[in-house]
Amino acid sequence: MKVKIYRGTKEIGGTCVELTADNGKILWIDLGSPLDSNNLDVSYVQNKVDALLISHPHQDHYGLMDAVSGREIPIFIGQLSLDLINAAKIFTARKLSEGNFQFILPYKPFLIAETFKVKAFLTDHSTPESFAFLIEADGKQIFYSGDFRATGRKKVVFEKLIDNPPENIDLLLMEGTMVERTNHLYETEDSVENAILEIISQQENITYVISSGQNIDRFVSVFKACRKAKKKIVIDVYSAWVLEMVAKVSKGIPKIEWEEIKIYLDKRQVDKINHESFNLFRKRIEKETIGNDVFNKPFEFVYFSRRPNLGLIKNLQHHGVINLIYSQWEGYLNDDTHYLAQLINPLKNDKCISYKHIHTSGHATVPDLIKFAKALTAKKIVPIHTASRNKFKEEFEKVGFTSVDIWDDGKEYKL
Ligand SMILES: [Zn+2]
Numbered sequence: 216m217k218v219k220i221y222r223g224t225k226e227i228g229g230t231c232v233e234l235t236a237d238n239g240k241i242l243w244i245d246l247g248s249p250l251d252s253n254n255l256d257v258s259y260v261q262n263k264v265d266a267l268l269i270s271h272p273h274q275d276h277y278g279l280m281d282a283v284s285g286r287e288i289p290i291f292i293g294q295l296s297l298d299l300i301n302a303a304k305i306f307t308a309r310k311l312s313e314g315n316f317q318f319i320l321p322y323k324p325f326l327i328a329e330t331f332k333v334k335a336f337l338t339d340h341s342t343p344e345s346f347a348f349l350i351e352a353d354g355k356q357i358f359y360s361g362d363f364r365a366t367g368r369k370k371v372v373f374e375k376l377i378d379n380p381p382e383n384i385d386l387l388l389m390e391g392t393m394v395e396r397t398n399h400l401y402e403t404e405d406s407v408e409n410a411i412l413e414i415i416s417q418q419e420n421i422t423y424v425i426s427s428g429q430n431i432d433r434f435v436s437v438f439k440a441c442r443k444a445k446k447k448i449v450i451d452v453y454s455a456w457v458l459e460m461v462a463k464v465s466k467g468i469p470k471i472e473w474e475e476i477k478i479y480l481d482k483r484q485v486d487k488i489n490h491e492s493f494n495l496f497r498k499r500i501e502k503e504t505i506g507n508d509v510f511n512k513p514f515e516f517v518y519f520s521r522r523p524n525l526g527l528i529k530n531l532q533h534h535g536v537i538n539l540i541y542s543q544w545e546g547y548l549n550d551d552t553h554y555l556a557q558l559i560n561p562l563k564n565d566k567c568i569s570y571k572h573i574h575t576s577g578h579a580t581v582p583d584l585i586k587f588a589k590a591l592t593a594k595k596i597v598p599i600h601t602a603s604r605n606k607f608k609e610e611f612e613k614v615g616f617t618s619v620d621i622w623d624d625g626k627e628y629k630l
């Protein structure tokens with residue numbers, strides 16, 4: 216078997232790995248959009264391929280999927296992952312993904328192109344469905360870690376994997392996002408929940424928690440903090456739809472009818488779901504709308520939102536200080552061209568706003584990466600999804616690993 220990483224050996228984003236079996240069959244793992252604007256050449260998406268395997272519904276892993284879907288090539292993906300990709304498309308008025316989709320069931324082995332034996336493992340990551348893959352062909356075994364951490368609400372799946380790891384791995388392709396980032400202020404989702412609880416318990420006005428609607432772990436952290444503090448969590452129509460999709464596979468997820476949840480009906484979002492297939496959903500959310508309560512008792516509400524509503528902030532500021540909790544990667548705020556930087560940074564100095572960054576990463580820290588690699592005992596480890604492959608190697612060598620190999624994008628390696 217031959218392995219080529221089209222992108223990902225030296226950047227976070229645009230991940231795509233190609234496996235070519237001895238019989239000529241070609242499988243791609245992930246087909247993400249590049250995040251690095253210095254190199255946007257993605258002409259490899261036109262190359263020959265027999266099947267595509269998608270690890271999770273983040274743009275840097277599936278963003279170029281539509282380049283393949285039109286070619287009737289089978290795309291192996293989780294059903295929830297596809298629902299979440301389409302959720303984002305519904306609310307931005309884009310055409311839904313079409314293609315030859317084959318749905319992955321975790322831990323149930325399946326065969327791709329009569330050649331690649333695949334088993335999907337759930338991972339703990341900042342999206343509700345994310346997979347790692349064990350792939351076998353030509354008597355060789357590859358483990359692709361996907362994106363993962365060990366500190367989220369699904370940490371049990373990380374522990375399950377390292378307690379009972381697959382054996383005889385020839386190659387471990389492992390993510391290394393955090394090699395040069397730290398998580399020292401908030402190490403776990405639980406610590407995020409507690410920090411938010413502390414703030415909202417004392418709020419005199421509304422609190423905004425800025426996060427992605429698809430980060431269900433974070434939503435649950437805020438939801439639990441609201442329940443403990445006896446506050447209501449306000450979500451928009453898009454987040455309500457995401458919850459509906461997650462509820463199809465996860466029974467414990469909060470439902471929009473629960474008393475702690477209120478919905479903010481943004482007209483632009485409601486307009487996106489005017490098709491009759493959304494009739495029932497529209498009726499349900501209309502019953503749960505926040506109404507005018509927020510103007511009378513703003514201290515009872517916590518907005519879980521992609522962005523703060525400047526009009527609402529202006530209307531409510533006479534009630535007291537408004538908390539603005541930024542709850543995702545701070546890097547977006549350092550990029551002046553990013554909409555979050557343009558929106559959030561000016562608010563930090565506003566005297567009616569109390570700003571705080573409370574976040575824990577969706578990616579494993581170096582000690583957790585090492586724990587993972589020690590459990591898997593692969594013959595060779597190649598870092599991927601990292602901007603610091605040399606540092607990755609150094610960190611592993613410090614603790615005795617001699618199996619880390621640095622690869623280059625676009626180069627073919629024989630297993
Ligand atoms: Zn991800």
Ligand SMILES: [Zn+2]
Pocket residue numbers: 228273275276362600
């Ligand atoms: Zn990623």
